[in-house]
Amino acid sequence: MKNIRNKMKKSIVTFLLLFISVSVFSQEEDAREKEKALRTSxxxxxxxxxxxxENNFVQAEVDYRKAIAKSPENAAAPYNLGTAYYNNETYSEAFGRFKEAGEVATSKQEKHKAYHNMGNVFMKRKDYPKAVEAYKEALRNDPTDDETRYNLALAKEMQKKEEEENKDKNDDNKDQQDQEDKKDQNQDKDKEGDNKEDQNQDNKDQGEDGNEGDKGDEKKDENKEGDGDEKEEQKKKPEQGDQPNEQQERKPNQLSKQQVENLLRAMQNAEKQVQEKIDAKKVKGAKVKNEKDW
Incomplete structure (x- = not known):
């Protein structure tokens, strides 16, 4: 029984030693592979x-991409490729490669270079707030770099200038907007005034039309009344057919009424003349009395 236990202990120890040996060997193999890949990169x-x-940008880009694919630990490959893009003014690609280099960099010096160049890309884009942050990160990794310090001061100055310009622009836009709003308000007031005047004129015209209508109605009433009076007069007058026609009723060899009246008037005038002559003779024969005044 004791021998069995000893054998089991030996087996366990042997297994552990074998496992450790395999693990160490694997780690060493992985390290050798990484080291080999890094050398190739x-x-x-x-x-x-x-x-x-040699100004062969195309082939240089191919070599850098192969180096990056071969070993992600090689921070120099993405950094150098980013520099190539930056010199060709392909700033978006350059920023991506500088960022990659900063993430895989293991030394402060490598990180400093990556963030410094990221700040340069932001300056080219005129994105001054991000440039300020990139230069600050670069100085955290190397506070002694005067070039980075100068770029940081320049980025801050440009940021301040941009903010002031934006403020002035916003103020100008606000003033312009206020003027436009005021102009619109004045136009609305003028429009309301015109509408009010038009409405007053319409009311005035309607009033005049109403007065003319009343006058017309009065004239119509007067004409109507006049027509009524004329009709009444016509009703009172006998119709022509009802009036006696003296000439039609007069018999042959018979004097008309007018002729009879004229004849009677002539006879009366003759009698009057005779009477006047008689009276005149009487006046001539009479004595004149002298009247005395008291």
Whole structure:
């Protein structure tokens, strides 16, 4: 029984030693593979630097991309590729590569360079607030870099200037908007005044039309009354057919009424003349009495 226990202990120890050996071997193998990949990546980076110095940008870009794919730990490859993009003014690609280099960098110096160049990209884009933050991060990794310090001061100055310009622009826009609003209000008031005048004129015209209508109605009433009076007069007058026609009723060899009246008037005048002659003779024969005054 005791022998069995000893054998089991030996087996467990042997298994543990074997497991540790395999793990150590695997780690060493992984380390060797990473080291090998890093050497290959570094060599590709050198090739890219050489092609870039010979102005062969296309081949340099290929070498840098291969170096990045071979070993993510090689911060120099994305940094150098970002620099190539920056010099070609491809700032979006440059920023992406500088950011990648800053993330994989293990030393403060590498991080400082990556963030410094990110600040330069933001300055080219005129994104001054982000440039300020990038330069600050670069100085955290290397506070002694005067170039980064100068760029930070310049970025702050440009940011301040931009804010002042935006403030002035906003003030101008506000003043312009206020003027436009005031102009619109004045136009609305003028429009309301015109509408009010038009309404008053319409009311005035309607009043005049009403007065003319009343006058017309009065004239109509007068004409109507006149027509009524004329009709009444016509009713009172006998119709022509009802009036006696003297000429039609007069018999042959018979004097008319007018002729009879004229004849009687002539006879009366003759009698009057005779009487006047008789009276005149009487007056001539009579004596004149002398009347005395008292």
């Amino acid at each position: 570094t060599n590709l980076t050198w090739d890219g630097n050489k092609n870039l110095s």
